[in-house]
Amino acid sequence: MHKNTINTRLGLAVGLALLSNLSFAAEISGLHFIYKDWELACDNTGACRVAGYQADEYLDRPISLLLQRAAGGNTPVVGRVKIVKEQIPISSKQLEILMLGQSYGTVSVDEKTGEGKLSKGQTEALLKAVQSTQPIVWKADGLEWRLSTAGASAVLLKFDDFQKRIGTTSALIRKGTQSNDKVLKTQPLPLTQMKHYQRGMAKRLNVNDVQAKRLALILKKTTSKEDCWALYDQNFLSEDQITIYPLNRQNMVVEAPCWLGAYNYGYGYWVMDKSLKQIQQFVTTSASSFSEGQIFATQKGRGIGDCGTQDEWAWNGNRFVKTYQVIQAQCKGFVGGAWDMPLLISKVREVQ
Incomplete structure (x- = not known):
């Protein structure tokens, strides 16, 4: 059996309605949205994934940020960064994050995958930084990777809209005072x-x-x-x-x-x-x-x-x-x- 369906990968235009003859009659339709250097994909469980990339003029040094969040009122946002594993500096696996002229520490990347997980504090700071016009710079051993912020605000707003968070305390972009009672609920995996x-x-x-x-x-x-x-x-x-x-x-x-x-x-x-x-x-x-x-x-x-x-x-x-x-x-x-x-x-x- 194909590994995609055995492992049920949790974590691409188009709304997708689930077929009625699945054993669970899910009501959430998937969503895909692109704007400039950012992309959004939300699935039938209500989970959303946002990916940001470098601008096209920096294609020689690819970098991508993933922000993932399940449906539900107070679910956390998980941030991950990825670079091409062949470009990981030999002497250091630590990428320093520079946002809005300030350093927010480092992220350790796996030498086999090029991936690293951001801390909660780094993720929260990054969510604010991507709403600016300044790129987010990642450094290691004198090398730089520049994450574009072009399109981030529009994509994150779409993210909030899909999960019905706009105006609530859990929104990423347009926070408000509304409770999270009506935020999209997680649906079971069919x-x-x-x-x-x-x-x-x-x-x-x-x-x-x-x-x-x-x-x-x-x-x-x-x-x-x-x-x-x-x-x-x-x-x-x-x-x-x-x-x-x-x-x-x-x-x-x-x-x-x-x-x-x-x-x-x-x-x-x-x-x-x-x-x-x-x-x-x-x-x-x-x-x-x-x-x-x-x-x-x-x-x-x-x-x-x-x-x-x-x-x-x-x-x-x-x-x-x-x-x-x-x-x-x-x-x-x-x-x-x-x-x-x-x-x-x-x-x-x-x-x-």
């Missing part, structure tokens, strides 16, 4: 139970086989030429196949190539009956693979560091439900992204 999944041998058809062509005619009825042009134009590569995976006694999963781009490709996935005549569910045209009752989609963007998206679906005995979603929009020199910033997280458990 559970998707994988039921009645039966492993078996996959059947692979050349796209020019008679059966493959017959399947293509059925599959394209549930999608569009824009989303799955390969099915419509029959414009396949020589090695392309339509693959049929066993799902259970009644259903099969059909995988077909849909599109190919400069950096990405997309497969379509459908649940069909055993005779491959009826479509039970259309899932997506932008996934990458199927394995052990789950569908995975990983798409790259073309920002610095190859940002992108990740989505996952799991079979719950009746249909595939989305269990995980991340949009990594600003990598800014961190290959694959500096932090996990999900919009949707859940537990996935296989039930025999």
